[in-house]
Structures are given as C-alpha cells and as structure tokens.
Amino acid sequence: MIRSAIKVSLPIMFGFVPLGVAFGLLFQDLGYPWYFASLMGIIVYAGAAQFMAIGFLSAGLGVIEIAMSTFFLNSRHMFYGLSFLESFGNWNIRKLYLIFGMTDETYALLTTIKVPDSYLKERYYLYITLFSQIYWVLGCTIGALLADILTFNTDGMEFAATALFVVLLIEQWIMVRRLLPFILGFISSIIALMFFIEHMLLVAILLSIASIVFLRLIKSELS
C-alpha cells in the first residue's frame, strides 16, 4: 500500500519540491535560521500562505492581521472538507491529520484517485497525505539550506502544478461525465477573473458552489 501511495503521490512531489525550494530560498532572505523554513512546512503546511508570510515577516505585520489574512487566504479549504465528511472516517488522530494535510494538491489528488478495494481508504489517504507533506518539507528545507549555492535553473518548473491540475481535470471528466459542474466552474472563474482578480480563487469557488446549490434547489422545486 505504501509503494502504491508513493507512486500515486509522485505528481505532487514534482509540484511541491520546486515550490518548496522557491519558498526556502525566499525565506532565507529574511535572515532567520534555515530550520524555521522546515518548521513552517511542518506546522503551517500551506503553500500560498507561507509565501504570503514572507511578506508579513519582512513588514513586521501585527499578529491579528496575520491571523485574519491567513484565514481569508485559506478559506477555500472550508469547501474542500465537504468532499471528505464521510471518507475520512471516525474522529481520531488520523482524521485530524488528514484534515490538517488538505492542501489544494492533496484535495485534487484524493478526490480523483480510485482507492483499490483491498485497501483501507483512510489509511491509503493517510499515506498519500503524509508523503505529500514530506515532499513539501523537503523542498522548504532544501531551498533554505541551498540559498547560497543553488545553481540549478528551476525557471519554468512552476508549470508542474498547472500540469498536475490539468491532468486531474481530465481524470475528473473521465470519472464524472456530467458537463454542468465543469461549465459552472468555468463561468465562475471567468466572472471572478473579471471582477475580483485579487481573490479570484475564493470568489470562483463560492460562486460555483452557490450556483450549483441554487440550480439544485430550483430543480427540486420543479419536480
């Protein structure tokens, strides 16, 4: 099961390691010891928020503002949990960790993969989530350690995250085969891009969920 989890999570490695390295490199500019980059990867574990933190720290922003900004930046994750209310199982440490480890990438992967029948779903999810975080922490650490000597040109490697989501979108299409959610996602994105480009991700997710609830309610009214 572990080998299968590693294999399935490798695409996340290609996204997380370079992104983590980029974070570590930037974080080192602040002048703190390198292991704080690793620590952030371990206990915060949020890509966008960690990049934002670099700005906070150098500006010396207040703690309350930081808490609020982090909350709003990550608030899309509130909707991710909806897909796992059942499949994360009963309340225990494993479930608490699965919730902790839900990033955009792990959410995308876990909602797309098919868990083989012989595997215990929660355990398989746990391995994938754990390996994903290991990739991230590795990236953050390598970046912070190599800040001065890194010579490998990683320009363009950020495309890996885009490619991952494109691949998972195709897999979602093969699994779901209903046009409506894809159309709603597309329209919501375009509207959010046009009017709320600063908060595009959150607005688009809110819009798409609001519209699918709305359509569902109309449908049940009519029937």
Place this chain on the structure above:
Amino acid sequence: MNELEYLIIVIIVMALSTYFTRLIPFVLFSSGRESSILNYVAKSTPPMVMMILVIYMLKDVNYYSNDPAYTLLSLAITIGFQVYKRNALLSIVAGTAVYMLFVQI
C-alpha cells in the same frame, strides 16, 4: 518581543488559522446526518474546483515567458499524454520539461 519570538508567534498563529479553515466543515457537518443537497454539493465540488484551479494557474503561468504559445504547446503535450497514456506522472513531466526548455532558451 525580539525577532525570533515574533517569528515563532507568527508561525503558531498561521498554523492555527490554517488548521481552523480546514477543520470547520468537519465540525459543522459532523457525520450522522444525511442531507441530499450536501451530498450533491460534495460530489460536484471536485470537478468545479479542478476547473477553477486550472484557470487560476493559467492566469499567471507566464511569469518567465511572454509567449502564450509556449504555455499552450506545453499544455497540449500534457493533455495529449494524459488522454492517450493515462499516466499522470508522464504527462506532468513531459509538459513541464518542454515548458522549462522553452523558458530557459
């Protein structure tokens, strides 16, 4: 408060804030209650979110190259591999390698 204390407090606050956002749905909708609308939303969210994430990424993928043709071609390669081979890793590596090549030469 010295600089290290500030850093540690910021890390703790961010960790709690991030975990809070991820925990909310599980606390609000703790299992036991079946709701058809919630089920429907839960099922429709992944395809919607995936679509949104792709568009979100494409919005600023042209950091290094100014030519959208690079992005389009790399995307086409990723999509092509995925449709014909169904091997996620291969599709991602192929698309990313081509994109990096474009950007760096």
